[in-house]
Amino acid sequence: MATKKISRRKILQTSGMVAAAGLISACNNGGTPNKPSDSAKILKKKIEWKMVTTWPKNFPGLGTGAQRIADNITAMSDGRLTVKLFAAGELVPAFECFDAVRENKAQMSHANAYYWINKDKSMPFFGAVPGGFTAQEHNAWIYYAGGQELWDKLYAQFNLKPFMAGNSGTQMGGWFLNEINSVSDFKGLKMRIPGLAAEVLNRMGGTAVLLPGGEIMPSLQSGAIDATEWVGPWNDLAFGFHKITKFYYGPGFHEPSSALECAINLDAYNALDNDLKSIIKNASEAENTRMLSEFTAANIDAQLKLVNDHGVIIRNFPKDVFNLMMSLSKDVAAETASEGKINKDIYDSWNKFKENAIKRSPFNEHGYTNLSNNT
Amino acid sequence: MATKKISRRKILQTSGMVAAAGLISACNNGGTPNKPSDSAKILKKKIEWKMVTTWPKNFPGLGTGAQRIADNITAMSDGRLTVKLFAAGELVPAFECFDAVRENKAQMSHANAYYWINKDKSMPFFGAVPGGFTAQEHNAWIYYAGGQELWDKLYAQFNLKPFMAGNSGTQMGGWFLNEINSVSDFKGLKMRIPGLAAEVLNRMGGTAVLLPGGEIMPSLQSGAIDATEWVGPWNDLAFGFHKITKFYYGPGFHEPSSALECAINLDAYNALDNDLKSIIKNASEAENTRMLSEFTAANIDAQLKLVNDHGVIIRNFPKDVFNLMMSLSKDVAAETASEGKINKDIYDSWNKFKENAIKRSPFNEHGYTNLSNNT
Numbered sequence: 001m002a003t004k005k006i007s008r009r010k011i012l013q014t015s016g017m018v019a020a021a022g023l024i025s026a027c028n029n030g031g032t033p034n035k036p037s038d039s040a041k042i043l044k045k046k047i048e049w050k051m052v053t054t055w056p057k058n059f060p061g062l063g064t065g066a067q068r069i070a071d072n073i074t075a076m077s078d079g080r081l082t083v084k085l086f087a088a089g090e091l092v093p094a095f096e097c098f099d100a101v102r103e104n105k106a107q108m109s110h111a112n113a114y115y116w117i118n119k120d121k122s123m124p125f126f127g128a129v130p131g132g133f134t135a136q137e138h139n140a141w142i143y144y145a146g147g148q149e150l151w152d153k154l155y156a157q158f159n160l161k162p163f164m165a166g167n168s169g170t171q172m173g174g175w176f177l178n179e180i181n182s183v184s185d186f187k188g189l190k191m192r193i194p195g196l197a198a199e200v201l202n203r204m205g206g207t208a209v210l211l212p213g214g215e216i217m218p219s220l221q222s223g224a225i226d227a228t229e230w231v232g233p234w235n236d237l238a239f240g241f242h243k244i245t246k247f248y249y250g251p252g253f254h255e256p257s258s259a260l261e262c263a264i265n266l267d268a269y270n271a272l273d274n275d276l277k278s279i280i281k282n283a284s285e286a287e288n289t290r291m292l293s294e295f296t297a298a299n300i301d302a303q304l305k306l307v308n309d310h311g312v313i314i315r316n317f318p319k320d321v322f323n324l325m326m327s328l329s330k331d332v333a334a335e336t337a338s339e340g341k342i343n344k345d346i347y348d349s350w351n352k353f354k355e356n357a358i359k360r361s362p363f364n365e366h367g368y369t370n371l372s373n374n375t
Numbered sequence: 376m377a378t379k380k381i382s383r384r385k386i387l388q389t390s391g392m393v394a395a396a397g398l399i400s401a402c403n404n405g406g407t408p409n410k411p412s413d414s415a416k417i418l419k420k421k422i423e424w425k426m427v428t429t430w431p432k433n434f435p436g437l438g439t440g441a442q443r444i445a446d447n448i449t450a451m452s453d454g455r456l457t458v459k460l461f462a463a464g465e466l467v468p469a470f471e472c473f474d475a476v477r478e479n480k481a482q483m484s485h486a487n488a489y490y491w492i493n494k495d496k497s498m499p500f501f502g503a504v505p506g507g508f509t510a511q512e513h514n515a516w517i518y519y520a521g522g523q524e525l526w527d528k529l530y531a532q533f534n535l536k537p538f539m540a541g542n543s544g545t546q547m548g549g550w551f552l553n554e555i556n557s558v559s560d561f562k563g564l565k566m567r568i569p570g571l572a573a574e575v576l577n578r579m580g581g582t583a584v585l586l587p588g589g590e591i592m593p594s595l596q597s598g599a600i601d602a603t604e605w606v607g608p609w610n611d612l613a614f615g616f617h618k619i620t621k622f623y624y625g626p627g628f629h630e631p632s633s634a635l636e637c638a639i640n641l642d643a644y645n646a647l648d649n650d651l652k653s654i655i656k657n658a659s660e661a662e663n664t665r666m667l668s669e670f671t672a673a674n675i676d677a678q679l680k681l682v683n684d685h686g687v688i689i690r691n692f693p694k695d696v697f698n699l700m701m702s703l704s705k706d707v708a709a710e711t712a713s714e715g716k717i718n719k720d721i722y723d724s725w726n727k728f729k730e731n732a733i734k735r736s737p738f739n740e741h742g743y744t745n746l747s748n749n750t
Contacts, residue, residue: 072653072657075649075650075653076451076650076653076654076657077650078648078649078650131747134740134743134744135511135740136510136511136544136667136668136671136740137671139664139667139668139671140667140668140669140671140672140675141672142668143664143665143668143669143672144668144669144671144672144673145672169511169739169740170738170739170740170742170743172738233735250738250742251737251738251739251740251742251743251746252743253743253747256740256743256747273453274450274453275450275451275452275453278447278450278451279451279654279657281661282447282451282654282657282658282661283657283661285660285661285664285665286656286657286658286660286661286663286664288661288664289514289518289660289661289663289664290518290660292511292514292515293511293514293515293517293518293519294515294518294519296511296512296514296515296519296739297515297516297518297519297520297728298519299735299739300515300728300731300732300734300735301731303734303735303738304731304734314738316737316738316742316746317746319746322746322747326746326747353672353675356675356676356679357671357675358748359675359678359679360608360674360675360678361744361748362626362691363545363547363625363626363678363689363691364544364545364626364671364674365509365510365511365544365545365626365631365740365741366740366741366744366745366748367545367625367626367691368509368545368626368627368628368631369509369736369741370741370745371626371691371692371694371697371701372506372628372631372697372701373733373736373741
């Protein structure tokens with residue numbers, strides 16, 4: 001209790017909290033003779049938080065999803081916890097979000113955990129692992145199979161509290177200047193692809209290139225790169241890759257579930273009243289449903305447009321290519337376990353859940369779609 | 376505005392609202408000279424709502440999910456909207472939940488919309504349609520492809536506001552006393568199966584039987600029925616069907632997505648302040664993620680136990696059997712469109728989204744699982 005009070009006072013000094021102490025004392029003085037405890041409970045401080053993101057302003061799905069979370073926290077708390085969103089570069093550069101929240105320059109961030117792989121090799125397990133879970137499996141692991149506890153432990157080392165908060169669903173494999181017919185087509189292929197998947201591409205004989213979003217189009221156009229992955233039909237159509245090449249392959253081995261996170265300064269989080277903690281938790285969980293739903297619906301429309309209006313040739317990777325991608329992904333994921341105790345715990349938990357989930361595959365959503373699409 | 380005030384007063388008289396008017400006036404009298412408007416805004420009435428459900432007390436996944444929603448609304452509002460849950464039969468019998476909420480005996484319910492098919496033939500589209508969506512597609516249709524608007528319209532006729540609030544995921548096809556090898560094995564087969572799927576079974580030459588949960592085990596044991604569906608491995612293991620037969624088929628054509636609902640008395644809902652409306656909406660959306668995650672994780676464990684510890688033989692339906700189930704399901708769903716204007720609108724919207732979704736199947740979660748499981 002004493003600790004809680006101290007850390008709350010600390011936050012009050014360093015964060016964007018709007019002190020409304022006058023309000024509290026005035027009303028406590030005014031009193032409610034018949035229900036004094038209710039009165040004390042209802043009157044609370046007003047708080048203003050900054051949310052930084054790795055997304056451009058209003059970026060479809062990801063940036064707009066982050067805005068929905070901010071708006072919902074503000075609405076549910078009736079402005080008692082007002083969250084103001086800052087797009088990439090507005091308060092700090094995209095890839096400084098993690099440190100900005102640790103240092104309480106902002107109180108929360110919306111991003112993908114794999115961006116912080118330089119902080120810890122296990123970060124991708126909470127964002128996207130090549131050859132990993134689907135969104136439904138990813139959520140199941142986080143909420144009901146030990147994932148959240150491991151994530152909490154990892155992030156507590158950085159004074160952060162993480163929540164899963166959105167998902168793009170299975171991403172597309174990408175746009176290629178030339179057809180992909182066999183494994184040998186990856187020899188010397190220069191492709192924009194980030195995260196652990198970059199290592200997979202390199203082991204296939206290609207060269208992974210890291211490029212920020214804005215540089216992809218000119219690089220593909222000039223032939224500086226031969227291929228790029230981005231997100232999926234919805235975002236890719238908006239980006240205009242179909243103007244450069246018609247060869248669109250999928251699904252992507254590299255982001256079968258791409259989960260987003262709200263990471264919250266742990267002191268700021270601990271200083272909150274329980275109702276506000278619950279509001280943040282529910283707003284994050286709700287966004288998991290909303291964002292995946294929006295991507296699912298918008299990707300269906302966008303794929304139709306790409307194929308019907310723009311003549312895009314959409315194909316699965318050849319079977320032997322996908323097999324190699326998956327088997328190299330397995331190696332790359334397994335190697336993270338050698339980093340340390342917590343990394344081994346994370347990998348083991350993830351891998352065990354994955355192996356068991358595969359056994360249910362013929363009898364769940366996958367089995368149903370498989371049987372019914374062939375009708 | 377005038378209307379809103381009147382309906383709020385009406386609710387105050389008829390529902391379980393705890394008036395805290397003394398609290399409000401006392402604190403307004405006490406005043407906050409520097410911030411009078413904030414003070415007025417923060418002080419609000421306390422409300423108590425009843426939630427009725429169609430589930431037995433603490434029924435795994437469904438009953439416990441309803442309890443989570445109630446608890447989360449209470450926690451997020453810090454008790455300002457306290458939701459008290461009543462299991463089936465505690466306040467009203469299971470299948471009277473819909474009318475109880477219309478009549479404001481309770482302010483909200485947690486159930487499956489298909490239970491109300493006698494009220495309107497289109498109800499299953501918001502619960503479970505044989506041959507219908509997966510959970511991810513179902514959510515996408517509801518939130519971002521017109522489903523919610525149609526559902527609002529349908530339910531407004533009954534003075535209700537609906538929210539999707541949980542999903543069991545794709546259910547299992549059921550337990551059969553004898554092996555299923557061909558379509559002819561359904562001739563004369565007596566099976567416990569509810570909803571639109573009952574009509575499908577009848578058209579296959581079987582006889583659909585409606586039995587409440589408690590009567591299924593003795594009926595299967597005595598041979599009064601030859602087969603039963605229930606939910607999936609998690610609930611089925613708890614029920615003990617494996618003690619009677621080892622033949623477990625799946626996935627079920629009848630509930631590929633089984634979505635749960637919170638239905639709320641429309642007057643009670645409209646009388647709420649915006650922050651409480653937002654809290655209910657987010658609690659429902661969050662439960663969509665949580666419940667599906669819990670079923671996904673628990674079904675994986677339970678299937679392993681059924682197969683490894685209890686020798687259950689788990690199989691897909693033969694291809695020609697599943698094809699027939701899907702094609703009859705298509706007919707049965709399409710026939711609902713003849714009921715009236717709103718029914719046609721619902722069917723058309725659902726069917727269009729379904730046809731387009733299938734085209735994305737090779738490139739989304741399904742395509743990924745399909746390619747990767749064969750590695």
